Amino acid sequence: MVQILELFGGIGSPRCALRNIGIPVKAIDYVEIDEKAVRSYNAMFSEELRYKTQSVVGWNLKPDILIHGSPCQDFSIAGHQGKAKAEGGRINRGKGADEGSGTRSSLMWETIHIIEQMGEWRPRYVIWENVKNVLSRYMRANFDRYIKEMERLGYSSSFKILDAREFGLPQARERVFTVSTLGEKAFSFDDLIKTPMRDIKEFLLPDAPPVYDVTQPSVLSVIGEKGIRRATVIQDYAYTITARQDRTPAQVIDMGNGRYRYLTELECWRLQGYTDEDFKAAAAVHEKNGRYKMALYKQAGNSIPVPIFESLFRKILLNQTMEVKK
Ligand SMILES: C[S@@+](CC[C@H](N)C(=O)[O-])C[C@H]1O[C@@H](n2cnc3c(N)ncnc32)[C@H](O)[C@@H]1O
Numbered sequence: 001m002v003q004i005l006e007l008f009g010g011i012g013s014p015r016c017a018l019r020n021i022g023i024p025v026k027a028i029d030y031v032e033i034d035e036k037a038v039r040s041y042n043a044m045f046s047e048e049l050r051y052k053t054q055s056v057v058g059w060n061l062k063p064d065i066l067i068h069g070s071p072c073q074d075f076s077i078a079g080h081q082g083k084a085k086a087e088g089g090r091i092n093r094g095k096g097a098d099e100g101s102g103t104r105s106s107l108m109w110e111t112i113h114i115i116e117q118m119g120e121w122r123p124r125y126v127i128w129e130n131v132k133n134v135l136s137r138y139m140r141a142n143f144d145r146y147i148k149e150m151e152r153l154g155y156s157s158s159f160k161i162l163d164a165r166e167f168g169l170p171q172a173r174e175r176v177f178t179v180s181t182l183g184e185k186a187f188s189f190d191d192l193i194k195t196p197m198r199d200i201k202e203f204l205l206p207d208a209p210p211v212y213d214v215t216q217p218s219v220l221s222v223i224g225e226k227g228i229r230r231a232t233v234i235q236d237y238a239y240t241i242t243a244r245q246d247r248t249p250a251q252v253i254d255m256g257n258g259r260y261r262y263l264t265e266l267e268c269w270r271l272q273g274y275t276d277e278d279f280k281a282a283a284a285v286h287e288k289n290g291r292y293k294m295a296l297y298k299q300a301g302n303s304i305p306v307p308i309f310e311s312l313f314r315k316i317l318l319n320q321t322m323e324v325k326k
Contacts, residue, residue, distance in 0.1 A: 002317060005063035005123065006030045007070070007111055007176075011299045012041050014067040014127070016278060017309030021316055028063050036295040037302075062121045065316075068111045069129040069304050071104035096133075097142040098198045107315065112149045122154055125187075125316055126180040129304050133162055134176055147178070156178035160189040164273075165309040168195035170203060171271040172235035175304070191321035193311045200237055203270045204253065206250035213290050214260040219250055223260060231261075243301035244294070263297040273306030 001024045002016060009032040018025040027045075032038050042049060087093045096097045097105040108128065115122065147157045159178040164171045173311040179187040214220055214231070231250040232239060239251045252260040263271070269279040279296075286293045314320040 001026055002065060003028050003063045005066045005149050006032075006105070007068040007114065007153060008032065009041060010034075010037050010303050010310065011274075011278075011282065012044065013069075013272070013304040013306050014065075014309045014313075015045065016274060017313055018308045020275075020306065021310050021314055021318070023313065028061050030261075037299055039285050040295070040299055043281040043285045044278050048280065060120075063123045064230070065125045065127065066111070066123040067127045067129075067309075068108065070108040070111065072133075073104050078199065090128055091193065095143040103228065105137055105274075108146060110151070112146070115153055115324075124157065124182050126150065126179075127309075127312065128178040131180075132174050132175050132176055145269050150180045154182055156184055156186040157181075158186040158208055160253065162189075162192075162272075162308055164305040165197045166194045167305060167311055169196050169221075169273055169305055170200040170308060171239075171241060171305070172237055173240045173305060177308065179314070179316075186255060187316070191315070192318060193314055194323050195307065195311075197308055199239065200234070202266055208261055208264050208267075212261040212264055213255075214246075214250075216246070217247060219246070219252070220252075222248055222258070223252060231260075234263075238263065238271050241271055241301050243298040245277075245297055246292075265293050265300070268300035272300050272303050273308075273310075274300075274303075 002018065004018070005028055006012060006014060008109060012027075012030070015025060015027055023066075030038075030041065032041065034245045096103060097107040097108065100190055108130075111126070111128070115126070119148075126147070127158075133139055150157050157178055157180040159176055161174050162177050164173040177189075179189075181187050214223075219231050221226040222229050223232070229248045231248060232253050233254050234251050241263075245251070245268065249252065250262070255261055265283065266276065266279050270276070282299070283293060283296060287296050289295070
């Protein structure tokens with residue numbers, strides 16, 4: 001049994017990964033501010049979340065692994081320029097994640113405080129996922145400080161940009177994964193099990209209802225265009241799944257005869273590695289907001305590819321790695 005603490009828990013990608021690879025898991029806590037994400041999570045794990053009998057003897061609240069995919073809006077260039085605009089056009093790039101800046105991206109410092117508050121106890125592993133921009137010139141100082149703070153708490157850290165396509169999913173999604181290991185020995189990403197990208201046809205519905213058809217002239221007019229206002233036609237893989245699909249920059253599927261459609265909510269969940277059962281459980285507890293169940297798009301867009309966690313946990317907990325050819 002592995003005990004996890006999920007901060008910024010969303011729809012529970014690490015927990016899904018542990019379940020998928022057959023590791024019994026106890027989420028000793030799950031912390032998430034968005035009511036709709038909590039609703040999905042509860043529906044997906046309804047069987048395990050029920051109170052079961054247990055004894056206080058041997059009970060503990062000490063996580064073996066802490067996972068935090070803290071918000072990234074102010075790390076991303078788009079988010080940052082938006083903020084700068086709101087501040088009267090000044091681009092104050094350095095503030096994206098400064099401690100005490102009040103930005104969403106600075107919430108990762110809360111994780112450091114939470115670990116400090118654990119007293120003597122430390123999780124064996126802390127895994128942090130974020131956008132590639134955390135490594136950019138303007139954000140790097142905060143990224144390096146995070147590593148330093150983890151070092152102060154007794155961890156050795158290593159990080160790597162991982163792309164969902166290397167883990168079987170036909171979605172271009174590059175994110176920085178930082179694994180901090182308690183003690184001197186840092187985690188190596190070199191021998192992670194990777195999987196060939198699967199055919200996108202396995203993920204797409206053969207007969208999506210017409211409600212997903214692109215009808216807005218503003219999107220139809222930019223299909224095939226480049227630049228900020230664009231709609232890219234999906235070929236072998238999808239582009240990064242975002243919180244909304246029906247806004248430019250968009251990605252669309254060419255249905256032939258001049259017909260284009262958006263990805264459905266289910267397709268977005270599949271492209272993040274969720275099972276159809278996970279999706280159905282979550283979909284059952286949400287209403288449509290206009291044409292779509294917008295909360296489900298947002299949850300998929302915010303989430304982390306499940307197979308990446310499967311691979312990380314296989315190595316960390318089961319010692320399963322890629323075989324090195326001799
Ligand atoms: C990048 S997503 C993480 C997704 C998650 N790891 C998953 O597997 O779906 C960041 C999450 O942090 C949540 N969040 C933002 N501010 C928060 C806060 N102050 N406390 C807790 N959660 C917060 C957001 O609602 C969002 O779901």
